Amino acid sequence: MQWSESGKRGVKMSDDLPRFDPERDTEWRERLTEIQYHITREAGTEPPNSGIHYMEDRKGDYLCICCGHLLFTSQMKFDSRCGWPAFHTEHDNAGIRRIRDTSYGMLRIEVRCGSCDAHLGHVFDDGPIEFGGERYCINSASMDFETEVDDAE
Numbered sequence: 001m002q003w004s005e006s007g008k009r010g011v012k013m014s015d016d017l018p019r020f021d022p023e024r025d026t027e028w029r030e031r032l033t034e035i036q037y038h039i040t041r042e043a044g045t046e047p048p049n050s051g052i053h054y055m056e057d058r059k060g061d062y063l064c065i066c067c068g069h070l071l072f073t074s075q076m077k078f079d080s081r082c083g084w085p086a087f088h089t090e091h092d093n094a095g096i097r098r099i100r101d102t103s104y105g106m107l108r109i110e111v112r113c114g115s116c117d118a119h120l121g122h123v124f125d126d127g128p129i130e131f132g133g134e135r136y137c138i139n140s141a142s143m144d145f146e147t148e149v150d151d152a153e
């Protein structure tokens with residue numbers, strides 16, 4: 001796989017490093033579970049097929065676990081069989097940041113919350129062509145899921 005310097009579809013890469021805010025870090029350390037903190041603040045990865053949202057197929061919204069920012073909706077989710085929740089598109093207002101990640105001897109595109117800079121996962125270009133061909137491969141532990149309220153009930 002390869003990516004152009006600017007990423008697909010002219011999306012700009014973010015080169016600026018996140019600013020470390022000790023106050024928010026304290027809050028996150030207290031509120032998040034160990035795995036949630038490790039993934040979002042230390043760019044960890046949960047084991048494949050382990051995440052709570054991987055097989056989730058109800059309607060609803062996926063929010064950043066750290067700040068509640070809306071990232072994806074269930075309409076953007078697809079069954080990639082890759083072991084992690086996968087989305088072909090991000091929400092219009094998500095503003096997800098893309099960063100070059102050269103760890104583990106690979107060139108990958110890391111994705112982070114547009115609001116609080118939480119590490120979410122990576123984006124690959126083997127997603128469904130009909131939605132633009134991207135696959136956001138996201139850790140369950142970096143997201144909260146809010147089911148859609150059914151008015152018919």
Ligand SMILES: [Zn+2]
Nearest residue numbers: 064067113116
């Ligand atoms: Zn966030």
